[in-house]
Amino acid sequence: MTDTSSEHTDGLLRIGEVARLFNLSVGTLRHYEQLGLLEPAHIDPASGYRYYGARQLSTLNTISNLRVLDLPLAQIREFVTTRDVDLMQRQLAQQQELIERKRRELERVSRKINNRLALLRGALDAELDTIYEVNAPELRCAVLRERVNPTDAYALEWQIRQLQKGQHETFVFLGNLGVGIAPERIATGDFDGYDEVFLLLDDTDDYLGDVEVRPAARCLTISFRGTHGQAAPRYELLLDYMHERDLSPAGPSREIALIDDIISDDPATYVTQITVPVTASK
Missing domain, CATH: 1.10.1660.10 (Multidrug-efflux Transporter Regulator; Chain: A; Domain 2)
Structure with a gap:
């Protein structure tokens, strides 16, 4: 027309x-x-x-x-x-369910961000090369047991891929990837390399695979300027501290680079933290 x-x-x-x-x-x-x-x-x-x-x-x-x-x-x-009013009811009900799932996911992400911010602020405010006794909470972690000797975070890329294999989301983030030395080696002063790579999991993480629960424990902790390649002298300080107080390692160490070359180009800002569970010597 x-x-x-x-x-x-x-x-x-x-x-x-x-x-x-x-x-x-x-x-x-x-x-x-x-x-x-x-x-x-x-x-x-x-x-x-x-x-x-x-x-x-x-x-x-x-x-x-x-x-x-x-x-x-x-x-x-x-x-x-x-x-169709019935259709609209179904659509709105489906949308409400979707929004509720999104809300729960956003809350989960918010908790993750809060945890990472707390770690970052703690790293920036930490008094370096000072040993503290702390009560560490129970931890969930995925563990890859193999000998590694990383000098920086990039050296763990293959192990990260192994821990992430088959997962539906990315778990590796600031402050939750680390390396550990077995307690037997710490006790003998053998700090040459590490025995495991671990991934700390939040309580909301749905990790597909074996998850270890490590109990709450009395721990010694020390933070220092540098990354994994500069850790050995700090283990010596921790071992001396244990000997002076009749303490023994009660589990593998947890060594985490809180600020490293992945998030900073300035080595003067790097901070690594070592935590070792301890118990009274027999």
């Missing part, structure tokens, strides 16, 4: 007017049309101008409200083309 007389456009709004009315772009309205969400009341066959009436404005209002609820456009199209 090619008649462009006012009888076809009386009481209708042009696309630009509708876009301004709903604070949308003309491109968005055209996209809605392409998806079958919003057909204009009239298209001028000569100029291609789009015109919209009360029904289209009502539909657009529904679309806008459903977009606020974050419903996908495909679901919105299904509703506005059927106007």
Whole structure:
């Protein structure tokens, strides 16, 4: 039909007017049309101008409200083309369930960020080369037992890939990857290399594979400027401290580079922390 007389456009709004009315772009309205969400009341066959009436404005209002609820456009199209109340109930229930899952995931991520921020602040504020006695909480960890001798974090890339193998999410992050020396070797002063690579897991981590639970323990801890390659002298300090107080290693050490060459280009900022569970010597 090619008649462009006012009888076809009386009481209708042009696309630009509708876009301004709903604070949308003309491109968005055209996209809605392409998806079958919003057909204009009239298209001028000569100029291609789009015109919209009360029904289209009502539909657009529904679309806008459903977009606020974050419903996908495909679901919105299904509703506005059927106007089925039961369908809308199902869609809203599904969306509520999805949002609830997202909320739980965001809370989990928020806890992870808080934990990492606490580790980073602790590393920045730590009094270096000073031994402290602490009560460490129970820990969950994934462990790869093999001899390694890393000089920096990049040297553990193969072990990281092994710990991450088959996982549906990335677990390696700031402050939760470390290396350990067996207690028997610590007791004899053998600090040449490490016996395991471990990945500390948060209580919300769903790790696929064997997970070890290491009990809460009395521990000695020391932080120093440097990374794994400079750790041996600190183990000597820890061992001397144990001998002076009749203590013995009660589990593998936990040595974690809190600030290293992965997150800083300045070696003067590197901080590594060693924690060793201890018990009274027999």
